[in-house]
Amino acid sequence: MTDQTVIVTGAASGIGLACAKLLLARGARVTAFDIAGEKMAQNLPVGEANLHLIAGDVSEPSLCQQVVAETLAQFGGLDALIHWGAAHSMARWDELGAEECNRIMEINVTGTFLIAQAAAKPMIEQGKGAIVLCTSTSVLYGGTGGQGQGGPAYIASKGAVIALTRSLARALGPDGVRVNAVSPGITETAMIKDYSEEQREAMKQRFPLGRFADPEEIAAAGLYLISDQASFMTGETMHVNGGSNFG
Numbered sequence: 001m002t003d004q005t006v007i008v009t010g011a012a013s014g015i016g017l018a019c020a021k022l023l024l025a026r027g028a029r030v031t032a033f034d035i036a037g038e039k040m041a042q043n044l045p046v047g048e049a050n051l052h053l054i055a056g057d058v059s060e061p062s063l064c065q066q067v068v069a070e071t072l073a074q075f076g077g078l079d080a081l082i083h084w085g086a087a088h089s090m091a092r093w094d095e096l097g098a099e100e101c102n103r104i105m106e107i108n109v110t111g112t113f114l115i116a117q118a119a120a121k122p123m124i125e126q127g128k129g130a131i132v133l134c135t136s137t138s139v140l141y142g143g144t145g146g147q148g149q150g151g152p153a154y155i156a157s158k159g160a161v162i163a164l165t166r167s168l169a170r171a172l173g174p175d176g177v178r179v180n181a182v183s184p185g186i187t188e189t190a191m192i193k194d195y196s197e198e199q200r201e202a203m204k205q206r207f208p209l210g211r212f213a214d215p216e217e218i219a220a221a222g223l224y225l226i227s228d229q230a231s232f233m234t235g236e237t238m239h240v241n242g243g244s245n246f247g
């Protein structure tokens, strides 16, 4: 059982949805936040007392504050944030324009900072809390974009999340707030829907385990990082990638 109040972003789909469901099944109180409000309401058990839904864009500063304020009002506290929500960009280096680059940075970097900043404030007051951000194995690999793969805007935004994790971990550690990141390998979600069959087979060759991840396998890392079992971990990036990027 998990006696925690947790904000889960990206909760409409994929890893975030799996995470919200796992937490609810363990008895946690969950604020689910995603820009795809209708989809989130279709996929989660609306009406359950332990679940609060908020639809909107994580790059909106006032909305991030509202998500935290509503969580405190609804559940009386906030123990953890697990931030999976992100925008994808497949544009290759010679296709990427400033507009798309800025949009991806705004959602994946500024948005990550804003929701973490908002969540950290009540955690600091209570002297305890855990924040989990989401980077990507494609940062190690150096994905170039096209056909489902993250391109330079996406990769750069996910690289920034690792740096942000370290900066926030150092700033918030003295107040008892831990900040870590999960780095998923390729995971069976909407984000890889544009991979062709040939590409999927070729990519799987990189995985000693011979397959991509299920969303629950990545969500489990988030649950571990907010648990007391990870009480001495902060500033780390936890790679959960089926061995796709060693050696």
Ligand SMILES: NC(=O)c1ccc[n+]([C@@H]2O[C@H](COP(=O)([O-])OP(=O)(O)OC[C@H]3O[C@@H](n4cnc5c(N)ncnc54)[C@H](O)[C@@H]3O)[C@@H](O)[C@H]2O)c1
Residues within 6 Å of the ligand: 009, 010, 011, 012, 013, 014, 015, 016, 033, 034, 035, 036, 056, 057, 058, 059, 083, 084, 085, 086, 087, 107, 111, 134, 135, 136, 137, 138, 183, 184, 185, 186, 187, 188, 189, 190, 191, 192
């Ligand atoms: N699927 C993979 O292979 C893979 C690999 C590495 C990293 N990741 C990361 O895992 C995380 C979860 O992705 P997923 O695979 O579950 O994909 P997904 O597309 O299923 O889920 C992403 C969710 O983020 C939400 N979102 C997008 N923009 C938003 C915004 N501005 N504000 C709030 N919510 C927004 C979407 O509506 C969606 O529900 C992401 O951070 C992604 O970058 C995924």
